[in-house]
Structures are given as C-alpha cells and as structure tokens.
Amino acid sequence: MIEIYLIRHGQTDANKNALVQGRKDNPLNQTGIDQAKQTGLFLKKQNINFDICITSPLQRAILTTEIIKNELNLKMPTMIEPKLIERDFGDYDGKKITDNYYDMVRSGSISNMETDNEIETRIKNYFEYFCKEYTNKKVLMVAHSHVIKALLVNHINDFNYKTILNNCSINKLTCSNSKLKVIDYNINPL
Numbered sequence: 001m002i003e004i005y006l007i008r009h010g011q012t013d014a015n016k017n018a019l020v021q022g023r024k025d026n027p028l029n030q031t032g033i034d035q036a037k038q039t040g041l042f043l044k045k046q047n048i049n050f051d052i053c054i055t056s057p058l059q060r061a062i063l064t065t066e067i068i069k070n071e072l073n074l075k076m077p078t079m080i081e082p083k084l085i086e087r088d089f090g091d092y093d094g095k096k097i098t099d100n101y102y103d104m105v106r107s108g109s110i111s112n113m114e115t116d117n118e119i120e121t122r123i124k125n126y127f128e129y130f131c132k133e134y135t136n137k138k139v140l141m142v143a144h145s146h147v148i149k150a151l152l153v154n155h156i157n158d159f160n161y162k163t164i165l166n167n168c169s170i171n172k173l174t175c176s177n178s179k180l181k182v183i184d185y186n187i188n189p190l
Contacts, residue, residue, distance in 0.1 A: 002131060002175040004139045005048070006148055009056075009064040010035040011167040018097045022089035028063050035168040035190055036064040040071025042170075042189030043140075050074060050140040056084040056147070064168065065142040074140075083126040086144035088114040102162045116150075116161070123150040131175035155182045166190075 010032025014021035028036065050072070055065040057080050065078050090112030092104070108115045114122075145165050152159050152171065163186075165171075170187040173180055 002134055002137050002139060004141055004173040004175065005043070005050075006141045006143060006151070006171040006173060007039060007064065007068070008145055008148055008165050008167055008169050008171075009058075009060040009142055010039075010067075012060050014094075015167060020089050020092050020095055020097060020101070022086050022093040023058070024093055025058050026060055028060050032060065032064070032167060033067060036067035037071055039064075039168045039170070039189045040068040043068065044072055048072075049138065050076075051137040052076070052134070053078045053140045054081050054084070055079070055142040056086065056144060057082055058085060058144070061142045061144065065140065068140065068142070081126070083122060084141070084143040084147055087119050087146035087150070088112070090114070105161055116153075119146060119150040120154060123147055124154070127151065127175070127180055128178065131178050131180060151180075152182060152185055155180070156185065159185075 010028045012021060012026040012032055013029050014026050016029060053065055053069055053074065053076060055061045055078055090110050092110045092113060104110050106116065148165055148171055149161050149163065153161065165186055166188050168189060170189055171185040172183040174183055
C-alpha cells in the first residue's frame with residue numbers, strides 16, 4: 001500500500017491578496033515559510049517518515065517541500081513532477097478572485113483556461129501511473145489548490161472547486177491495488 005500526504009504549498013502574496021496565480025511562479029511569503037515549518041513540525045510530532053518526496057515545478061511548492069523536509073531531517077532528493085503544476089487559468093491568471101470567479105471556472109468561460117475535465121484527466125492519469133509505479137512507500141507530495149481539488153472532487157461527495165483548501169493543508173490518501181482512496185482531507189496542521 002502507498003500512503004500519500006498531498007500538501008498544498010504555503011501562502012504567497014497572491015494568496016494573501018486573493019489573486020489567481022495559476023502558473024505564475026510566485027514565491028512563498030514569510031507566512032508561507034512559517035506555515036511550511038509548522039507543517040513539518042506537525043508531521044515530525046506524528047513520527048511520519050517519508051520514502052519519496054515529489055513536488056510541482058513551481059517555486060512555491062518546491063520551497064514548501066524543502067522546508068518540510070528540513071524539519072523532518074529528510075536527506076533524499078526531491079522529484080520534480082511537471083504534471084503536478086497548477087491549473088492553467090489562462091486569461092484570468094493574476095486577476096482578483098471575485099464572487100463570480102468560481103462560476104466562470106465551472107462554466108469554462110475563461111479564455112485559454114485548462115477546463116475542469118482537462119485538469120481532472122491530467123491528475124487522474126498521473127495518479128493512476130503513480131499508483132502502478134510505486135508500492136509500499138510513504139510519499140510527501142506538494143502541489144496546488146486546483147491540482148488537489150481536481151483529485152478530491154472525484155472522491156468526496158459534496159466537494160467542489162469552491163471548497164477552501166488551506167495553505168499547507170494535508171490530504172491523506174492511500175493507494176492499494178491501483179485504487180486511490182481519500183482517508184482525510186484539508187487537515188490543518190497550523
């Protein structure tokens with residue numbers, strides 16, 4: 001069985017200011033750095049030791065991973081996985097999240113945006129591959145809000161893209177016999 005701790009990256013200034021950042025390569029702010037440290041300490045208190053570390057290629061996810069690894073004293077390399085990159089929000093990237101933003105995302109009315117179906121297919125295919133490729137591993141994986149949501153919407157009733165996932169929230173998954181299961185989600189370690 002594979003255990004996956006899928007964590008959203010720490011806060012950026014774009015998160016703080018309610019801006020869509022998508023694939024913009026924004027850094028963590030000081031709050032995000034502190035959140036990542038606290039997440040690492042939370043995992044350390046639970047005596048969780050990881051076999052593999054995987055992250056999105058965006059710096060906010062990479063730094064979150066490295067800070068958590070530092071708190072856990074993990075010395076293994078971090079695998080960069082392009083398929084875990086945040087959703088492409090097209091023409092909405094960098095704009096303020098408004099009341100009608102989620103309706104625009106759901107309706108696919110944002111020009112050049114990766115649709116729900118496209119991101120869900122990308123993430124589903126990645127996890128199917130991942131679950132076949134690895135066995136008996138405990139995995140630290142850091143990604144983004146919509147990457148995680150694209151996975152959870154198909155595994156949790158009443159979960160949707162409007163559901164808030166806190167920065168550095170932990171989503172615990174298992175994979176056994178190529179079946180992915182959500183054990184818990186949006187765990188706030190802060």
